[in-house]
Structure formats: structure tokens, C-alpha cells
Amino acid sequence: MKPESTKSPRLLVVDDDRDHLALVERWLTLAGFDVTGAESGETALAVLEAQRPDLVITDLVMTGIDGIRLLREIHRHDPVMPVIIMSGQAGIPDAVKATHLGASAFLTKPIQREALIAEVGQALSAHSSAQGGGVDGFAPKLVHRSQLMAELLGRARLVAAVDTTVLITGETGTGKEVLAEAIHAGSPRAEAPFVAINCSALPEELLESELFGHEKGAFTGAVNRHEGLFQAADGGTLFLDEIGDMPLALQAKLLRVLQDFKVRPVGSTRAIPVDVRIISATHHNLEQLVEQGDFREDLFYRLSVVPLHMPSLRERREDIPLLVDHFLRKVAGRTGRRAKRFAPDALRHLIGADLPGNVRQLQNLVEQCSVLSPSDIIPVALTAQALREKPAQIPSLDEAKQAFERRYLIGVLRAAEGNITIAARLAGRNRTEFYKLLGRHNLDPTRFRLRGANKDRRDDDEPAPDVRQESA
Amino acid sequence: MSEPITVCVDADIADLAQDFLRNRASVARTAEAAAAACDLPLLRRIGHELKGTAGSYGFQELSAIGATLETAAIAGNLISAGEAIARMGDYLARVSVVPR
Numbered sequence: 001m002k003p004e005s006t007k008s009p010r011l012l013v014v015d016d017d018r019d020h021l022a023l024v025e026r027w028l029t030l031a032g033f034d035v036t037g038a039e040s041g042e043t044a045l046a047v048l049e050a051q052r053p054d055l056v057i058t059d060l061v062m063t064g065i066d067g068i069r070l071l072r073e074i075h076r077h078d079p080v081m082p083v084i085i086m087s088g089q090a091g092i093p094d095a096v097k098a099t100h101l102g103a104s105a106f107l108t109k110p111i112q113r114e115a116l117i118a119e120v121g122q123a124l125s126a127h128s129s130a131q132g133g134g135v136d137g138f139a140p141k142l143v144h145r146s147q148l149m150a151e152l153l154g155r156a157r158l159v160a161a162v163d164t165t166v167l168i169t170g171e172t173g174t175g176k177e178v179l180a181e182a183i184h185a186g187s188p189r190a191e192a193p194f195v196a197i198n199c200s201a202l203p204e205e206l207l208e209s210e211l212f213g214h215e216k217g218a219f220t221g222a223v224n225r226h227e228g229l230f231q232a233a234d235g236g237t238l239f240l241d242e243i244g245d246m247p248l249a250l251q252a253k254l255l256r257v258l259q260d261f262k263v264r265p266v267g268s269t270r271a272i273p274v275d276v277r278i279i280s281a282t283h284h285n286l287e288q289l290v291e292q293g294d295f296r297e298d299l300f301y302r303l304s305v306v307p308l309h310m311p312s313l314r315e316r317r318e319d320i321p322l323l324v325d326h327f328l329r330k331v332a333g334r335t336g337r338r339a340k341r342f343a344p345d346a347l348r349h350l351i352g353a354d355l356p357g358n359v360r361q362l363q364n365l366v367e368q369c370s371v372l373s374p375s376d377i378i379p380v381a382l383t384a385q386a387l388r389e390k391p392a393q394i395p396s397l398d399e400a401k402q403a404f405e406r407r408y409l410i411g412v413l414r415a416a417e418g419n420i421t422i423a424a425r426l427a428g429r430n431r432t433e434f435y436k437l438l439g440r441h442n443l444d445p446t447r448f449r450l451r452g453a454n455k456d457r458r459d460d461d462e463p464a465p466d467v468r469q470e471s472a
Numbered sequence: 473m474s475e476p477i478t479v480c481v482d483a484d485i486a487d488l489a490q491d492f493l494r495n496r497a498s499v500a501r502t503a504e505a506a507a508a509a510c511d512l513p514l515l516r517r518i519g520h521e522l523k524g525t526a527g528s529y530g531f532q533e534l535s536a537i538g539a540t541l542e543t544a545a546i547a548g549n550l551i552s553a554g555e556a557i558a559r560m561g562d563y564l565a566r567v568s569v570v571p572r
Contacts, residue, residue: 019492020525026485061520088524110527110535113482 008034009124014044014058031117041065045073052339055124060087060094071101076344080322082123139182143326146316159306160186167303168281170310173360176281179310184237189277192236195229200245208250209266218267230263230274237277244284255299313358320351327366340370346380353387406441418449476566481530483571489529496564503557507550515553516545534563
């Protein structure tokens with residue numbers, strides 16, 4: 001069973017039993033894979049420094065670095081690398097632990113040749129489907145593993161087959177045009193042109209001429225007859241990006257085209273029939289523009305027969321490691337050099353970063369870091385520098401709890417106007433406990449008392465524990 | 473001497489299977505020395521590897537001997553371990569590979 005791709009997937013096989021390693025290497029080589037063997041976990045890590053296999057197969061029980069530690073190390077650097085664990089012990093706890101740590105499969109020795117090759121094929125296929133696109137090769141450029149994207153692509157794939165207008169909404173840089181291209185590629189119009197135009201990039205007259213064409217002499221400077229994009233996209237798909245920025249006068253003309261599928265070039269009296277599917281996109285809230293009178297309601301309903309929403313990157317942070325890996329490989333492919341990697345803390349930094357420019361910003365950032373990094377491992381300092389600001393890190397659970405507790409105590413103190421007895425009662429704590437909490441958060445209750453009411457309102461005669469002055 | 477044992481293996485791994493059997497001779501000697509030195513952890517490891525690797529090559533009987541050796545070592549049963557090592561030596565003396 002040979003892998004279908006022309007370039008053989010690269011596998012790293014790790015086993016400290018030399019005879020078993022030789023057998024597995026032979027089986028996989030004969031099956032068409034490009035196999036490297038390592039006789040220990042240490043050797044495997046050295047190999048991984050130099051090359052990036054598509055999949056790792058490792059024995060579980062090895063002297064030195066064992067299979068579980070190797071799995072952890074691999075995923076620390078490359079969280080999406082598929083790893084298959086082999087073990088001579090059919091122990092369920094080991095299998096559960098390996099699976100919990102992200103192993104793609106757990107094989108028990110003795111290994112069956114067919115089972116091994118099938119598991120490798122399955123793990124590679126699962127990995128490649130996660131690396132790019134959705135089901136059946138649809139939208140291969142939309143790298144994801146999030147459920148949100150999987151659901152969106154599932155809908156888009158269904159829509160692709162039906163010749164209807166689609167409105168794609170989403171923030172700038174989320175990949176609206178990539179989705180539009182994927183819908184076109186998955187449609188019966190795939191062999192015909194996909195023509196894209198950004199409606200916000202051109203002045204009204206020029207946009208009209210670009211879309212509908214013009215006759216020679218139709219206006220000053222129209223020295224030649226010009227075929228518009230509707231005609232250029234005949235039989236295929238016309239992608240109208242930033243449709244929300246289209247001037248109202250042109251919206252009316254576009255609506256007419258969508259009603260009778262005929263275009264009248266500027267300066268012409270003749271209407272030319274066109275067969276075009278319209279996919280439009282916007283980062284605006286079109287319904288709001290309709291309410292404000294900036295977008296025609298009838299056109300809105302024509303365009304949004306099927307609305308699709310591209311999620312922002314912050315809504316699918318789990319896709320960031322995959323996207324980073326994808327962009328690093330792209331850079332490597334372009335430069336002909338080995339793909340660099342982000343240091344684990346740098347990758348964590350990226351996952352938690354504020355990326356308002358979404359996937360496009362991430363791609364630029366990854367390319368910038370890849371080019372500027374002097375070593376193969378891109379450090380966190382360079383990543384932070386490329387972000388040009390301290391990224392908004394996702395706080396740990398403890399940090400989040402602490403932050404919440406502090407905000408809560410401040411709220412309670414405000415409500416109780418700094419009266420400890422009342423505040424403690426509101427919080428369901430006794431005074432001593434409450435003082436301890438305030439001390440832990442460096443909060444001074446006296447600062448929450450109303451001016452001039454301190455002495456009158458204070459009902460707690462006991463001396464407060466040593467509470468440091470609150471600086472806020 | 474008992475009957476010879478023939479094991480059919482895939483032709484494309486027959487050379488590796490021959491090498492594997494040849495290498496077991498020294499492993500059998502190591503196992504004998506480990507048994508003499510009551511080195512149960514080493515016996516356990518030899519049995520464990522034999523069980524897995526021999527099985528993957530298709531030497532099921534040898535794999536079963538490895539399993540017995542591993543179990544005996546875990547149980548601290550040197551008599552049973554010694555018997556398994558003897559069976560291993562006997563098997564290696566009689567086995568031959570037939571490519572298919």
C-alpha cells in the first residue's frame with residue numbers, strides 16, 4: 001500500500017530493540033514511506049532537531065528517554081505532530097495515558113504489518129485533514145482543527161454545490177476571500193473564472209466601469225471599449241469584497257443585474273446577458289447599514305440568500321498552532337530552507353496574543369519572525385517584538401480567580417461603604433476571614449468610606465489586622 | 473535431536489528474520505548468565521523483548537517462550553525462567569526460516 005502523494009511522508013521510528021526497529025523500518029520503507037530509525041529517545045530528539053518528520057512511531061519502554069517522555073518533548077515543540085506509541089505491554093493505563101497526552105494510536109507488540117501501515121495511514125490522513133481544509137479536500141487552504149471552522153466549512157461545502165448567492169461576513173483578515181475561492185472551487189463553476197474585486201478600493205465611476213464595462217468614448221479617457229468584470233467572470237463566480245462600501249447608486253445598478261442577469265456597459269444601450277454566481281463579503285454589519293439607509297435592503301436580501309460568518313482568530317485560538325506550522329512550512333517552501341520553529345514559550349505567547357488583524361496578521365507575523373530569527377528556533381523575545389506590544393496573555397485559572405476575588409472585594413467594600421461588618425456579612429465571611437482576604441489583596445477598607453462618615457459609620461471597634469495601604 | 477521447526481516469513485523480510493535468529497543466540501547466552509546471577513530485572517527485560525519482537529517477526533512459539541520468561545522473572549521464579557531459557561535454546565537450534 002503505497003502512499004498516494006508523489007512525495008513520500010517522512011517517518012521517524014524509535015525503538016531501542018535494534019531487531020524490532022529494523023523490522024518496522026523495513027515494513028514502512030516497503031510501504032513507500034521515507035523512514036529514519038533511532039535507537040533511543042535521545043537519538044530521536046537529536047534527529048528531530050535536524051529534520052521534521054510527518055509522523056513519529058516510538059516504543060514505550062526504553063532506557064533513558066522513554067516513549068511517554070519523548071511524546072511530551074515532541075508535542076512541546078510541535079503540538080500537532082502525530083505520534084504512534086508501540087508497547088510490549090497491553091496495559092490499559094499506559095494506553096490511556098498515551099492517548100491523553102495526544103498519541104495518535106497505541107499499538108501492542110507483537111505488531112502486525114498491516115495494522116501498523118493502516119494506523120500510520122490513518123494518523124497521517126487525520127493530520128493532513130486537520131492541517132488543511134474540511135471534508136473531502138474542500139477548502140484546503142483554510143487550516144483549522146476548531147469545531148467552529150469545521151461547522152462553517154461543512155455549511156460552505158453544501159452551499160458550494162448550489163448555485164446561490166452567498167454573503168460572507170467577518171472581520172478583516174479572517175479569510176473571507178479564501179472561503180469564497182473555496183466555494184467557487186467546490187462548485188460546478190470551478191473550471192470557469194473566479195474574479196474578485198474590492199468595492200472599497202475604487203472611486204464610484206471607476207468601480208462602475210470595472211464591474212459593468214464601458215464603450216469607447218463613454219466618458220473622458222475611455223479611449224477603448226472595456227469589458228467589465230461581470231463579463232470576465234461569465235460562467236464562473238464574481239467575488240464582491242467589501243460590498244458594504246459600495247456607493248448607493250451602484251447598488252441600484254448591481255441589483256438590476258442580479259434581477260435579470262444582464263449587464264449594460266457604461267455608454268452602451270445594449271444589455272449583455274451574463275451567467276455569474278455572486279459571492280460578496282463585508283466586515284460591516286450590513287443589517288445596521290440597511291437601518292442607517294447606507295445599504296439597500298432589497299440588495300441585502302438578494303446577496304445574503306446564504307449568510308456565512310468567518311470567525312475571528314480569537315474565537316478559534318486552538319487553530320493558531322496549526323496555522324503557525326502551516327505558515328512556517330510555506331516560508332520554508334518559498335525560501336528552500338528548513339522550516340523554523342517557534343520556541344514553546346513563543347508559541348504560547350502567540351496563542352494568547354491580541355491579533356486584531358486575524359489570520360492575515362498572524363501570517364505576516366510568522367513570516368517576519370521566520371525571516372528575522374537568526375536561529376532555527378524563533379525566540380519569545382522576537383515574537384513579542386514582532387507583536388509590537390505586550391500581548392494580552394490568557395491568564396492562568398489561579399490568576400483569573402485572584403483577579404475576580406479582588407474585583408469582588410472592591411465591589412463589596414463599595415457597597416458596604418468600607419464597613420467591615422456589613423461587607424463581611426455580604427460576602428458570607430466572618431470579620432477575621434474578611435480582613436485576611438483584604439490583606440491578601442492589599443485593600444484598605446477605610447478608602448471605601450464616604451468622606452466625613454468615617455467615624456460615624458464605623459461600627460467595628462476591634463483593631464484591624466495589619467492591612468497595607470491600597471494604592472489604587 | 474527433536475524435529476526441525478520451519479517458520480514461513482514474508483520474502484521481503486526473510487534476511488532480517490535470519491539476522492534476528494542469529495542475534496538470539498547471544499541473547500540466550502546473556503539470559504543464561506542472568507539466570508545464574510539471579511538477575512531478575514535483566515531476565516524480565518529479555519523475556520519482554522523476545523515476546524514482542526519474535527512475535528512481530530512471526531516466530532509465535534519463541535514469542536510465547538519470551539512471555540513465559542518475563543512472567544517467571546516477574547514472579548521471581550528462577551526454575552521456570554531456566555526452563556524457558558532452555559526451551560529458547562532448543563527452539564533456536566531447530567528453527568529455520570522459509571521465505572514465502
